[in-house]
Amino acid sequence: MEFAExxxxxxxxxxxxxxxxxVGQAAKRSVLDRLQRNSELLSRARxxxxxxxxxxxxxxxxxxxxxxxxVETPRSNAEGxxxxxxxxYDVVISDVARDNxxxxxxxxxxxxxxxxxxxxxIRILLFTARFNPATVPGKTDQERLALVRLVQRxxxxxxxxxxxxxxxxxxxxxxx
Numbered sequence: 001m002e003f004a005e006x007x008x009x010x011x012x013x014x015x016x017x018x019x020x021x022x023v024g025q026a027a028k029r030s031v032l033d034r035l036q037r038n039s040e041l042l043s044r045a046r047x048x049x050x051x052x053x054x055x056x057x058x059x060x061x062x063x064x065x066x067x068x069x070x071v072e073t074p075r076s077n078a079e080g081x082x083x084x085x086x087x088x089y090d091v092v093i094s095d096v097a098r099d100n101x102x103x104x105x106x107x108x109x110x111x112x113x114x115x116x117x118x119x120x121x122i123r124i125l126l127f128t129a130r131f132n133p134a135t136v137p138g139k140t141d142q143e144r145l146a147l148v149r150l151v152q153r154x155x156x157x158x159x160x161x162x163x164x165x166x167x168x169x170x171x172x173x174x175x176x
Contacts, residue, residue: 008032011057015161045070049073051075052099084120091125092125094109094124097109113155125165127160
């Protein structure tokens with residue numbers, strides 16, 4: 001568990017100052033205890049984490065792998081969809097914005113969520129620095145409402161905190 005604690009601390013340190021302050025010792029202890037209780041479940045987990053900057057998630061991916069989870073880290077929607085067609089995943093995670101995917105890249109994770117839901121009926125977890133579909137700039141109120149509805153239909157959870165992401169991953173796995 002020392003490794004898990006170190007990786008959790010590393011992931012929190014790499015997050016924003018606001019998130020660091022939000023993830024206190026009690027939150028860390030809670031998720032570490034839950035990870036330990038669910039180590040067998042994690043050892044069988046297959047996780048797909050699509051992010052154009054996987055280096056931001058290195059600590060949490062290493063933590064999941066240490067518990068035995070198989071974690072794939074494609075960098076684009078196309079790579080993620082190809083992996084989904086080739087294999088079954090228990091958890092699908094995506095960031096919201098993708099710098100490398102051209103026009104509309106600030107919402108590529110939502111596009112991915114919709115494709116995954118429509119193709120496999122999997123509701124994904126969005127892990128993001130800052131995202132609120134109700135306040136996306138450059139959108140009309142009607143377009144923002146459509147984004148909110150899309151999130152409600154296709155997304156299991158949205159978070160920017162490492163501890164919450166781990167809890168959500170475990171929630172998904174427990175529902176199997």
